Amino acid sequence: MHTGAYSDFKNNLLDQASELRARIRSGAHTAPTSGLANSLLQGNVVILPSEWAGDFLLYCQNNPVACPLIGMSQPGDPSLPDLGHDLDIRTDVPEYQVFRNGERAEKVTDLKSLWQDDLVTFVLGCSFSFEAALIRAGLSVRNVDEGRNVSMFRSNIATRPAGRFSGNMVVSMRPFSGADAIRAIQITTRLPKAHGAPVHIGDPSLIGIRDVNQPDFGDPVTIRPGELPLFWACGVTPQLALENARLPFAITHVPGKMLLTERLNEELAVL
CATH class of the missing domain: 3.40.1640.10 (PSTPO5379-like)
Structure with missing residues (x-):
């Protein structure tokens, strides 16, 4: 430019x-x-x-x-x-x-x-920062398209404690088709200060999430047939550490x- x-x-x-x-x-x-x-x-x-x-x-x-x-x-x-x-x-x-x-x-x-x-x-x-980059690349960000808060979940991924602070990671979820998921990973990897690449792809139960349509924070979004849920680390994680x-x-x-x-x-x- x-x-x-x-x-x-x-x-x-x-x-x-x-x-x-x-x-x-x-x-x-x-x-x-x-x-x-x-x-x-x-x-x-x-x-x-x-x-x-x-x-x-x-x-x-x-x-x-x-x-x-x-x-x-x-x-x-x-x-x-x-x-x-x-x-x-x-x-x-x-x-x-x-x-x-x-x-x-x-x-x-x-x-x-x-x-x-x-x-x-x-x-x-915050992961909201990389949503603009995804949209500029032509990808559909479901929570933005639907005018909803992003879906956030408590996971079973442990964080590394410090003093009195400890707990599991909170993750945010956005669904993509297979091809778009690859592109989303490439784009977000370049933005480590916005959480970087996803920490998990696919089966939510593998990171302790029972129902991907029932987020712990935020709103549920539509997941279409054939789409993969991608999970990014989320800045709500410290709130669990504060609870603990x-x-x-x-x-x-x-x-x-x-x-x-x-x-x-x-x-x-x-x-």
């Missing part, structure tokens, strides 16, 4: 992200973010007291496929300037999940009344409702 055209393309995307974050900040958009601001990196969010930040950072380093770290804040700082010039983590996610003693206690649309001076924000890459760690207090995004950054997917692609 010509330099001037690329600059215009990027500026248009950044304007989209800023406008959408403004709608999220005002409470006008509380829906899932799949299919929005195509080509921009979306992020899973984990916010916890600084006392536990070291262990959680190690958990991410131990599990880079499920927890690809793309941003981390200073304690008490709600900004993440490397991910967005005006980003405020207290208001810029469509909906937050609050954990208390490992339990999903409540959902809120902003964190102004919950914010503490010792909170550290972690932002992890039973921290007194922590916050995440609600599955499917991500943080929109100002980084382009291709900036983190592997050539």
